[in-house]
Amino acid sequence: MTTDIATPATPKKAVTKKIRVKTKATNNRAAVLFFIAPFSILFSLFYILPILVAIYQSLLTVEREGTFGKPTEVFGGFVQYARVFQDSSFWDSILRVLGFGIVQVPVMLGLALLLALLLDSPLVKGKRFFRLAFFAPYAVPGVIAAVMWGFLYSPNLSPFTAITKEINFLGADLVLWSIANVVTWVFVGYNMIIIYSALLAIPSEIYEAARLDGASQARIAWSIKIPLITPAITLTAIFSIIGTLQLLAEPQVFKSFTSAVTSTYTPNLLIYSTASVPNVNLAAAFSVVLALFTFALSFTVLKFTQRKAD
Amino acid sequence: MSATKAPVKKHNGPRESLFSRSGAMLVMAICTFYFLIPIWWLFVAATKDRGDFTSSAPLWFADFNLVENIVNLANYRDGLFFQWMLNSILYAGAGAAVATLFATMMGYALAKYSFRGRETLFNVVLGGVLVPATALALPLFLVFSQVGATNTFWSVFLPSIVSPFGVYLARIYATSSVPDELVEAARIDGSGEVRTFFTVATRLMTPAMVTIFLFQFVTIWNNFFLPLIMLRDEKLFPVTLGLYIWNSQVNQIPEIRAYVIIGALLSIIPLIIAFLSLQRFWRSGLGTGALK
Incomplete structure (x- = not known):
């Protein structure tokens, strides 16, 4: 990428076309403005502004005159944040999704990597079919996937009642991992495609020599392919971590199958139930803390993998 | 061996x-x-x-009984389900089209022009990639409720036409697949910057644009938290929210279960069609970076 040219002036061109530089520069400014204005305006309105409003709302608190008096919002400083840090259900939900992520993300990405490498190797016939078959669940929205798996887990309606009558997939012990399975089912194919695309971009000459020397496919994958596609794996890891912390649709659906999923089961469920109480200010504070937490975690992963790659 | x-x-x-x-x-x-x-x-x-x-x-x-089931679903509550499907197609189809256009323009500008603050702008957008849609749902609700626009079509549509990830993809793709010489040649031929973009650059960037469109289409189609928090009027629901509401009523209204199942099947068909028919584009969209 040519990202190192951050200075506005372009001296190289100026040497050869001194006369045209001025008119071109003004033309370009109008063109650049035309290209970047629509996205920038929408981005400010629907990304930056909401974050600012949420921060503002999280600094307010509701005061009432007497028990049944008219509620008024007044500036409360960090009152809501103090509540966030004392709220054990919030931290329980964070710990729950972290535990979920520590197990689910490596399993999902490991499977996605394995399948991408197999698709990229000469070991497999019928690649087109397999690629589509594995990617198909990505076409199923999380809500719909959760509804489907809810039936598949059911002790009476499942095609696998022999198993589901014995093991209670919707009980308090297992339901988190039943949800993890739904998320894995939907997203393995998506991550596989990203990793597979990175593999396709590697010129085959790079490992032709290794193949002629008799290196096995497993060896080529481990020593040549995986190091070259580390950026793609990092990308999928970051998106998966974000997805995990933001878990909402699947547990929300599972609430109607089992009482083991409460309205504070994940951070976003807690935010939703807090906002519908309604306690908008506390919900906004939860949102801000969760966003910062998500950002910090994905940033750490990014930095960590970048340092390893150097 | x-x-x-x-x-x-x-x-x-x-x-x-x-x-x-x-x-x-x-x-x-x-x-x-x-x-x-x-x-x-x-x-x-x-x-x-x-x-x-x-x-x-x-x-x-x-x-x-597939056909009978679909007919029953169409008759149930005046075809409410098909209203939801139509809403989803509108939210996702129109939303992804507009999002793709704006993200491509932005990515192209970031790749092909050097201007003051370019890298800052790009880094802010990249920060946006790390802010997931679900984290924005409640803040967006707060913004729309300030102007009294919650529970409207626009409250779900407008936020979904912003795709920071699309900008990121478009920039990378424009850098590698739109040669500077070609842009320069168009310039010498007297083509305006905007015309060059629409006639030359978009043609070269088609695989990237299809990829952005598809991923944004899926993102909007799957979006659940934003409509859940924004919408009260069930005539505005996208299909995911509608089926969620029905699914949570199965215990009270047992016959609704059949509608949930047939509805779930119908709701995934548009995405499968989109992926199959555009396969040729999105496969090359993520893969090729080689420029000859």
């Missing part, structure tokens, strides 16, 4: 052993089963009437 002592084989490289080939195919077979069985089950379940659903074998057909 014994490739070293068999020079005859060498011109093709070493052949893979039968053992590793069958091992690989076994993994593929098991995974195919895992990924496709739930969808197969849904399809079979959608063809059954209420009696057969509970009494016949779940993974094979009984009487084929």
Whole structure:
């Protein structure tokens, strides 16, 4: 990428076309403005502004005159944040999704990597079919996937009642991992495609020599392919971590199958139930803390993998 | 493997052993089963009437009632389900189209022009990639409620036409696949900057644009938290929210279960069609970076 040219002036061109530089520069400014204005305006309105409003709302608190008096919002400083840090259900939900992520993300990405490498190797016939078959669940929205798996887990309606009558997939012990399975089912194919695309971009000459020397496919994958596609794996890891912390649709659906999923089961469920109480200010504070937490975690992963790659 | 002592084989490289080939195919077979069985089950379940659903074998057909089920769904509550499908197609189709156009313009500008604050702008957008849609749902609700615009079509549509990830993809793709010489040549031929973009650059960037469109389409189609928090009027619901609400009513209204199942099947068909028909584009969209 040519990202190192951050200075506005372009001296190289100026040497050869001194006369045209001025008119071109003004033309370009109008063109650049035309290209970047629509996205920038929408981005400010629907990304930056909401974050600012949420921060503002999280600094307010509701005061009432007497028990049944008219509620008024007044500036409360960090009152809501103090509540966030004392709220054990919030931290329980964070710990729950972290535990979920520590197990689910490596399993999902490991499977996605394995399948991408197999698709990229000469070991497999019928690649087109397999690629589509594995990617198909990505076409199923999380809500719909959760509804489907809810039936598949059911002790009476499942095609696998022999198993589901014995093991209670919707009980308090297992339901988190039943949800993890739904998320894995939907997203393995998506991550596989990203990793597979990175593999396709590697010129085959790079490992032709290794193949002629008799290196096995497993060896080529481990020593040549995986190091070259580390950026793609990092990308999928970051998106998966974000997805995990933001878990909402699947547990929300599972609430109607089992009482083991409460309205504070994940951070976003807690935010939703807090906002519908309604306690908008506390919900906004939860949102801000969760966003910062998500950002910090994905940033750490990014930095960590970048340092390893150097 | 014994490739070293068999020079005859060498011109093709070493052949893979039968053992590793069958091992690989076994993994593929098991995974195919895992990924496709739930969808197969849904399809079979959608063809059954209420009696057969509970009494016949779940993974094979009984009487084929798919058409009757769809007709029943269309008649249930004046075709509310198809209103939801239409809403989803509008939110996702129009939303993804606009998002793709704006993200491509932005990515192209970031790749092909140098201007003050370019890198800052790009970094802010990249920060946006790390802010997931669900984290913005409540803040967006707060913004729209300030102007009294919650529970409207626009409250779900407008936020979904911003795609920071699209900008990121478009920039990378424009850098590698739109040659500077070509832009310069168009300039010398007297083509304006905007015209060059629409006639030359978009043609070269088509694979990237299809990729952005598809991913944004899926993102909007799957979006759940934003409509859940924004919308009260069920006539505005996208299909995910509608089916969620129905699914949570199954215990009170048992006959609704059949509608949830047939509805779930119908709701995934548009995405499968989109992916299959645009396959040729999105496959090359993420892969090729080589510029000759």
